[in-house]
Amino acid sequence: MPNSRFLSRWLVAAVTGGALLAGAVQAQAKPPECxxxxxxxxxxxxxxxxxxxxxxxxxxxxxxxxxxxxPGGIGAVAYNHVTGxxxxxxxxxxxxxxxxALNLALGKFGLxxxxxxxxxxxxxxxxxxxxxxxxxxxxxxxxxxxxxxxQDPSGVVIGAGGTVGSQDWMKAALMAKADDVDPxxxxxxxxxxxxxxxxxxxxxxxxxFTGDLAxxxxxxxxxxxxxxxxxxxxxxxGPYADIPTAKEQGYDVExxxxxxxxxxxxxxxxxxxxxxxxxxxxxxxxxxxALREGRGLFPxxxxxxxxxxxxxxQVADFQQLSKEVGLTK
Amino acid sequence: MRLAADRILSLLLLGLAAFIAVQAWQLQVPFSxxxxxxxxxxxxxxxxxxxxxxxxxxxxxxxxQWPSGALLLRLVITMAxxxxxxxxxxxxxxxxxxxLVSIVIAWLFGATPMKAIIGGxxxxxxSYLLFTYGLGISLPTGSWIEPxxxxx
Amino acid sequence: MFDFLIQGFGVALTPLxxxxxxxxxxxxxxxxxxxxxxxxxxxxxxxxxxxxxGLPAESALILLAGIYTGSEYGGRMSSILLNVPGxxxxxxxxxxxxxxxxxxxxxxxxxxxxxxxxxGATIAIVGLTLFxxxxxxxAVKFGPAEFFALMIFAFASMSAMMGKxxxxxxxxxxxxxxxxxxxxxxxxxxxxxxxxMPELYDGIxxxxxxxxxxxxxxxxxxxxxxxxxxxxxxMAPIGRVMVKMSxxxxxxxxxxxxxxxxxxxxxxxxxxASVASAVAYxxxxxxxxxxxxxxxxxxxxxxxxxxxxxxxxxxxxxxxLTLGIPGSGTxxxxxxxxxxYNINPGPMMFREQPVVVGGLIASLYIGNVMLxxxxxxxxxxxxxxxxxxxxxxxxxxxxxAFVGVYQLxxxxxxxxxxxVIGVFGYLLRKFxxxxxxVVLGFVLGGLMEENLRRALSISGGDVGILFQSGLSIGLWIxxxxxxxxxxxxxxxxxxxxxxxxxS
Numbered sequence: 001m002p003n004s005r006f007l008s009r010w011l012v013a014a015v016t017g018g019a020l021l022a023g024a025v026q027a028q029a030k031p032p033e034c035x036x037x038x039x040x041x042x043x044x045x046x047x048x049x050x051x052x053x054x055x056x057x058x059x060x061x062x063x064x065x066x067x068x069x070x071p072g073g074i075g076a077v078a079y080n081h082v083t084g085x086x087x088x089x090x091x092x093x094x095x096x097x098x099x100x101a102l103n104l105a106l107g108k109f110g111l112x113x114x115x116x117x118x119x120x121x122x123x124x125x126x127x128x129x130x131x132x133x134x135x136x137x138x139x140x141x142x143x144x145x146x147x148x149x150x151q152d153p154s155g156v157v158i159g160a161g162g163t164v165g166s167q168d169w170m171k172a173a174l175m176a177k178a179d180d181v182d183p184x185x186x187x188x189x190x191x192x193x194x195x196x197x198x199x200x201x202x203x204x205x206x207x208x209f210t211g212d213l214a215x216x217x218x219x220x221x222x223x224x225x226x227x228x229x230x231x232x233x234x235x236x237x238g239p240y241a242d243i244p245t246a247k248e249q250g251y252d253v254e255x256x257x258x259x260x261x262x263x264x265x266x267x268x269x270x271x272x273x274x275x276x277x278x279x280x281x282x283x284x285x286x287x288x289x290a291l292r293e294g295r296g297l298f299p300x301x302x303x304x305x306x307x308x309x310x311x312x313x314q315v316a317d318f319q320q321l322s323k324e325v326g327l328t329k
Numbered sequence: 330m331r332l333a334a335d336r337i338l339s340l341l342l343l344g345l346a347a348f349i350a351v352q353a354w355q356l357q358v359p360f361s362x363x364x365x366x367x368x369x370x371x372x373x374x375x376x377x378x379x380x381x382x383x384x385x386x387x388x389x390x391x392x393x394q395w396p397s398g399a400l401l402l403r404l405v406i407t408m409a410x411x412x413x414x415x416x417x418x419x420x421x422x423x424x425x426x427x428x429l430v431s432i433v434i435a436w437l438f439g440a441t442p443m444k445a446i447i448g449g450x451x452x453x454x455x456s457y458l459l460f461t462y463g464l465g466i467s468l469p470t471g472s473w474i475e476p477x478x479x480x481x
Numbered sequence: 482m483f484d485f486l487i488q489g490f491g492v493a494l495t496p497l498x499x500x501x502x503x504x505x506x507x508x509x510x511x512x513x514x515x516x517x518x519x520x521x522x523x524x525x526x527x528x529x530x531x532x533x534x535g536l537p538a539e540s541a542l543i544l545l546a547g548i549y550t551g552s553e554y555g556g557r558m559s560s561i562l563l564n565v566p567g568x569x570x571x572x573x574x575x576x577x578x579x580x581x582x583x584x585x586x587x588x589x590x591x592x593x594x595x596x597x598x599x600x601g602a603t604i605a606i607v608g609l610t611l612f613x614x615x616x617x618x619x620a621v622k623f624g625p626a627e628f629f630a631l632m633i634f635a636f637a638s639m640s641a642m643m644g645k646x647x648x649x650x651x652x653x654x655x656x657x658x659x660x661x662x663x664x665x666x667x668x669x670x671x672x673x674x675x676x677x678m679p680e681l682y683d684g685i686x687x688x689x690x691x692x693x694x695x696x697x698x699x700x701x702x703x704x705x706x707x708x709x710x711x712x713x714x715x716m717a718p719i720g721r722v723m724v725k726m727s728x729x730x731x732x733x734x735x736x737x738x739x740x741x742x743x744x745x746x747x748x749x750x751x752x753x754a755s756v757a758s759a760v761a762y763x764x765x766x767x768x769x770x771x772x773x774x775x776x777x778x779x780x781x782x783x784x785x786x787x788x789x790x791x792x793x794x795x796x797x798x799x800x801x802l803t804l805g806i807p808g809s810g811t812x813x814x815x816x817x818x819x820x821x822y823n824i825n826p827g828p829m830m831f832r833e834q835p836v837v838v839g840g841l842i843a844s845l846y847i848g849n850v851m852l853x854x855x856x857x858x859x860x861x862x863x864x865x866x867x868x869x870x871x872x873x874x875x876x877x878x879x880x881x882a883f884v885g886v887y888q889l890x891x892x893x894x895x896x897x898x899x900x901v902i903g904v905f906g907y908l909l910r911k912f913x914x915x916x917x918x919v920v921l922g923f924v925l926g927g928l929m930e931e932n933l934r935r936a937l938s939i940s941g942g943d944v945g946i947l948f949q950s951g952l953s954i955g956l957w958i959x960x961x962x963x964x965x966x967x968x969x970x971x972x973x974x975x976x977x978x979x980x981x982x983x984s
Contacts, residue, residue, distance in 0.1 A: 039810075039889070040525030046817050053532055066467060067529065070891045071686070073679030074665065077892060080679060110679065157939050163670035164360070188362045189625070189938045190668055192931070195806045195813070199750045202804065203621030205939060218805040218826065295820055327359060338912050342652065349659065349674075358671050363938040367666040367673055370930045374659050381652045390646060390913060400708045404701055408904065411697070411879060415896040418883065427883075431876035438707055440872035448873050456880050464511065465526045466518070466888050 031063040034261070035094045037078030039071045047095035047259045050124055050295055051279075054288045060278050075100050076109040083117045087264040090271035093121060098257045099167050101311055105318030106165055106328060115315040119272050120308040122279040123260030124288075125297025129171040129231035131246070132209040132216060134201060135224055142229040142249040145208065146179050153185035159206030161194035165327055168194070171210040171231060171255050173325045178251040183325045201225070212257055213240060214296030231255035236298060258300055260307065276304035335389030342382035349375040403437060410434065422471020428453035485831065486610060489839020492539055493847055498840070501536070501544040502848045506855060509551020514863075516559050516696055516878075517688050517885015519568030520552040520794075520811045528818050538822040539840035545818055546841055547848045549811050550602060553754065553794045554852050557594045557787055562587060562866050563878060565696040569687055570754025570790030572920050573762040575695070577775060577782030584778055585717030587867055591860035592724030593780060594787040597736045599853040601788030604740040605747065605795035606845045609802075614831070617803035620748050625935035626946050628752075630956035632929035635756065637960035638763035639921060641770075641967075646913060653914045657922020660685055661930075668934050680894040687755075688889055689899045690923060694916050696882040697903020700875055702910065707871055719868065722861035732784035735765050743789030747796025753809040754790035755924045761789030767963065776915075795845060801826055802838060 032055075034048035045067065052065035070078040078094055086092055104115050131142060139145040149156055153176065160168030169190070173183035191197040194211050201209040202224060209225075213232070217239060219225045229246040230236060231254050236243070246253045261279075263272060280303045282288050292299065302310050322328045353371035361367070396404055414430045432449030436442060460466045492498060512523035524545050531541035556571035561578035574594065581590040608616070623631075636654075643650045663674045664684030675681040729736075739761035746757040765785035766775045775782040797809040805826045807813035819826050824834055831838055866874075886899050906916060933947075940946035948954055 035891070040521050040814055042813075045525065045814075046820065049529070049532075049817075052529065064529070067525075068467065068891045069525070069889060071683055072890065072892065072895070073682035076679035076682060077894075081892070108682075110677075154941055159939075163665065163667055164362070165670040184360050186362070187938065187941055189935050190362075191935070192667065193813075196750060199621050199800070199804065199806045200624060203624055205624035218830070294822065334912060352674060356671055356673065358669055361669045363668055363934040364942040365934045365937055367669050367671045371659065371662050371673065374655055374662075378652065378655050378659070381648055381655065385648050385652070388648070390649075393911060393913060395911065396705060400705060403704055403708060407701060407704055408900065411700075411900055411903075412897075414879070414883065415893060415900065418887065418896065419893065427880055430879065434876045434879060435872040438704065438872035438875050440870075445872065449876065452873065452876055452880065456877075456884075460884060464508070464518070465530065466884065468884065468887070 032061050032065045032091045033089075033093075034065055034067050035070050035078050035082070035092065036067060037070050037072075037075040037094060037096075037100075040069055043097065043259070044075075044095040045069070046295060047097065047124075047261075050259065050291065050297075051093065051095075051261065051282075054124070054282050054285075054291050055278065057287045057291070058282050058285045060282055074103055074108060076103070076113075079109050079113060079118070082262070082264045083113065088266035088268070089264055090267055093261040093263055093275065094118075095259070096120075096262050097259050098255075098314070101314045102165075102167055102170065102318050105315045106322055108165075115312050118262040118265055119267055120311045121261045121263050121272070122276055122303035122307045123258040123300045124279060124283060125292050125295065126256050126258045126300035127215070127297055128213045128236070128257065129167075129255030130211050130213040130216060130227050130243075131171075131175065131229045131231070132201065132211050132225050132227050133207065134204070135226055137207065137226065139228065142244070142246060142251060145228055146175070146251065149176065149181055149186075150179055153181050154187045156208055157187050157189065157206045158208045158210060159189040159191060159197045159200050160210045161191050161197045163190045164188070165322070166190070167255070167257065168197075168210050170321070170325070171253075172208075174253045174255070174321070175210075175246070175251065177325055178246075178253050213243075214298070217296060256300075258302075259297060260302075260311075273304065276307075279303050333389040334392045334395065336386055339382040339386040339389070342385070343379055346375040346379040346382065349378070407434065407437060410437075419469045420472050422473070423468040424453050424457055425471060427456065483610070485835035485839035486842060487839075488835055489841070489843035492836055492840035493543060493843035498540055498543050498844065499847070501540055502547045502844050503851055505544045505547020506551040506554075506848050506851045509548035509553075510555035510558075510852070510855065510859075512548060513552030513555025513567050513571075514558040515555075515885065516563075516565045516567050516881050517692050518888060519556065519688070520549045521814060522888060523548045523552055524811060524814045524818070528814070531818070538819070538824055539837045541818065541822065542815070542837060542841050543844040543848075545815055546844055547851075549815070550791070550794055550845065550848055551852055553602075553791045554595065554598050554856055556790070557598070558591065558863055559881075561590050561594065561783075562863065563696075563874075564699055565878065565881075566691055568754075569691070569924075570758050570786075570793070572691065572755060572917065573758040573786035574783065574790075576762065576786075576917055577777070577779050580776070580778030581780070581783060582864075582867060583716055585720040586778070587719060587864040588722035588860050589720075589724040589728060590780075590783055591863060592722075592857055593728055593732065594783055595853060595856035595860060596724065596729050597732065597739075597784040597788040598791040598856075599849060600736050601740040601743055601790070601792035602795050602845075602849045602852075604737070605744040605792035606842065606849065608744050609795055609798055609845075610842055613799050613803050616748050616799050620750060620800055621804070622950070622952065623749050624950075625932040625939060627950060627952045627956065628749075628932040629929060629936055629947060630953040630960070631749075631752075632925050632932065634956045634960040634963070635760055635763075635921075635925050636929070637963045638760060638767065639918065640964050641763045641766045642776075642915075642918060649912070649914050650918045653909070653916070653918035654922035654926075656909075657919040657924075658926030658929075659922075660690070660919075661923045661927035667931050668938070678894070680892065680898070684927075685898070685902075686889070686895065687924075689886055689895050690902055691920065692882045692885055693899040693902025694906035694909075694919065696878055697900060698906035698910055698916075700878055701903070701907045703871060703875055716867055719864055722864060723857075724860075728780055732781050735769060735781040735785045736788045738768070739765060739785040739788040740792045743792030744796040746789075747793030747809070748799045750800045750804075750806050752928070753797060753811075754793045755920075756928075757793035757796075758786035758790040759921050759924070762786045767967070798841075798845075802830060802841075805830075 036044040036048045038044040048067045055061045158172050162168035176183045200206045227243045230243045353368050417426045428449050431452045432445045435445035512518050556567035557574045559565045559567040560571040560574035564579040566572045742761045743757040797812045800806045801812040807816050936946050
């Protein structure tokens with residue numbers, strides 16, 4: 001069959017073409033690497049890409065950064081890997097977020113793992129929790145919602161993309177606690193990720209969604225949802241200027257979700273410092289500001305030891321909190 | 330062999346059901362917002378499995394043909410080779426382990442040693458090129474090769 | 482009204498974008514054909530490439546969408562040729578696809594599945610173009626209670642697959658559901674059956690499960706057949722290569738029905754190609770399997786899941802483009818890719834980014850035609866894979882299995898787990914189990930438990946919520962009919978046609 005022989009030759013040519021394209025970005029020996037401790041496509045993947053694309057655009061690394069995936073154990077597998085196997089790799093950073101700190105605090109990475117087991121490197125951006133309702137919800141502000149909750153904690157159906165003990169749940173639990181409502185008395189539904197929870201909100205299956213501010217921009221723009229409160233220190237700018245914080249409405253709850261990185265425990269001070277400087281420099285470039293904004297993150301400038309202390313403090317705070325909301329003893 | 334394979338299977342399944350039930354029973358739940366909780370489903374399933382296992386014990390099917398002797402040995406060798414493949418995959422690197430494993434498996438499947446060696450080498454090299462350059466997948470190069478390259 | 486589409490074709494038909502659509506289709510077919518490396522990995526791998534090349538947003542999206550739809554095409558190849566599903570949506574394709582290949586009909590099977598894929602995808606893309614905003618509204622009405630009813634319906638449909646050994650089918654399904662309970666409990670965060678291994682916290686990965694169950698056990702079975710020189714392992718010589726028009730026409734209703742089923746299930750956020758193809762297959766078996774030949778190489782049994790999984794891939798774009806909510810794991814990545822380009826998909830996207838949306842939809846039409854043109858002639862080429870001698874084919878399967886799992890996990894534990902599951906799969910097959918119920922139990926069981934518990938958390942424990950909406954009542958009735966009608970029909974037959982053989 002000359003026909004199919006022609007075809008296979010043509011196929012080979014096409015594959016080679018693709019190969020050359022892919023080969024162009026294929027790194028040589030030991031490129032910098034970012035491990036996303038999750039499957040492709042999630043928040044950690046985007047955190048890695050933020051560093052990879054940013055550093056490459058700003059020419060702060062010589063070779064393109066490789067992103068690899070290490071799902072498992074809500075990040076614990078990667079934590080084990082970096083504390084055990086590649087504990088001194090100077091070219092390796094791992095994506096992390098507030099969620100990792102929370103899991104460490106709750107002992108979900110295994111009780112033998114402590115926050116000091118890795119070197120926390122820095123954060124390139126932060127998002128904030130948000131209390132979200134549908135546009136036709138009966139509550140016009142946070143106070144009205146909280147009054148309703150106070151009256152009947154199980155009268156309002158709250159949903160979000162995480163289990164009991166996850167970040168999304170903590171937001172709801174902290175809100176309840178701020179008004180002396182027992183978090184266990186809430187009516188809370190956990191979904192598989194924020195997207196499904198948002199769909200449930202739009203479909204009127206739940207009434208309140210404890211999500212993240214920047215994630216909600218498209219739905220906010222179209223007017224389908226209202227954000228009753230941002231869980232940030234102060235009001236955010238731009239499209240979020242009209243959203244009051246929980247604090248200014250009299251409920252002292254903040255929930256920053258930082259997006260950052262850590263390195264192995266035995267990485268040399270020199271390499272650690274070099275990476276911290278790189279991120280610091282990146283943070284100030286104009287091209288990165290656009291990239292960060294596109295990703296829907298707000299600036300956060302904490303690098304090196306400064307950041308390490310910040311995460312350490314946060315883990316300690318979370319341990320305290322989890323006791324208060326009745327999650328751990 | 331009339332005490333069919335299915336009967337042995339049903340006993341194994343009963344054991345599994347009991348194990349699951351015990352494990353599920355021991356789950357410590359701080360608190361749950363839904364009335365079902367994490368225990369109910371596994372418990373229900375283990376009950377169902379137990380019932381089905383008993384039915385299977387009463388009405389077993391035909392036993393089928395089970396491997397023994399030389400065949401069993403080959404099956405075990407194949408699994409062992411795959412296990413060793415996994416164990417050495419990262420440290421020895423993709424190229425070396427894949428070539429070795431391909432050669433052994435090809436030989437197990439009746440290739441002459443010459444064919445097995447040539448086929449194995451080509452397979453390892455070809456697939457490596459396809460994956461890394463054609464599809465952009467990164468594969469382990471092997472830790473032994475790094476000192477040779479003199480990097481870091 | 483369809484200005485955006487006209488604009489879109491203008492964008493998609495530029496030489497660069499046509500080339501990218503072709504490249505995407507080709508690479509997608511390859512990614513999909515390799516077991517374990519599905520659309521998610523393909524897109525994750527090529528996303529940085531698109532970014533590095535500095536492609537504009539619509540071009541990048543065209544490339545990535547080509548990979549997505551292409552891999553749904555490719556997934557069928559290893560299902561048919563090797564009895565190893567190429568990705569999640571292709572599990573049901575093994576059931577009749579591989580028996581056809583064994584009969585020497587690999588070429589026509591590949592051709593027929595390419596045609597069904599094309600029709601399924603086309604119907605879904607037309608649906609996407611015409612009804613996207615409308616469907617989005619309906620899709621969100623599907624809440625936990627409705628999903629639970631849908632899962633009940635799916636399980637009820639599975640009763641069609643009971644076949645010769647109902648007890649083993651049931652045991653297989655129960656084992657599958659049990660495997661789905663491993664990991665962090667989605668409601669309370671409690672760890673179930675993880676035995677202090679963090680690798681198990683996230684549950685057993687679908688890819689690891691599929692590759693272990695199918696690929697590793699297939700290697701062991703091939704060894705047995707080779708050793709015994711028995712009939713079962715023998716492949717009939719490859720007959721004709723092209724699919725006949727009459728075969729396509731024989732399947733036309735199967736394809737059309739399954740396309741609609743696939744599209745509708747694809748539109749629902751949270752269910753994807755695997756559920757779509759399973760429901761399509763069992764529905765089709767109910768409707769048109771008069772001589773009980775599904776599972777032995779029935780053309781309709783092949784056409785149905787292939788039409789459905791491609792339709793669902795296109796369907797999952799609906800919630801993404803209209804609500805900004807990913808309808809599947811793959812669209813979740815596409816969503817991430819868009820965000821890198823400063824585009825937030827959502828309700829405003831049709832208005833604010835008509836070029837991107839139009840370009841994407843137009844490229845789906847174009848890419849789909851390309852895929853058909855690419856895949857029909859390739860059927861003959863790929864069918865030759867079966868002529869590769871076994872001693873070369875088996876190591877290739879092993880390599881694919883390892884690379885697929887390693888690529889996704891960068892972790893040895895996942896590979897060991899795959900091998901353990903492989904032995905489990907081999908034993909199951911030796912005991913006369915079919916693997917499909919195990920996989921279906923695994924996929925559907927998790928969704929069923931989660932949604933039941935979500936529904937009951939919403940209602941505060943009131944079971945009434947499960948029967949509240951018209952949608953869920955409809956699904957419950959459908960589930961009851963699927964189980965009861967054949968039983969009843971059997972009795973009637975026995976009564977009026979006493980001569981008929983009892984089944």
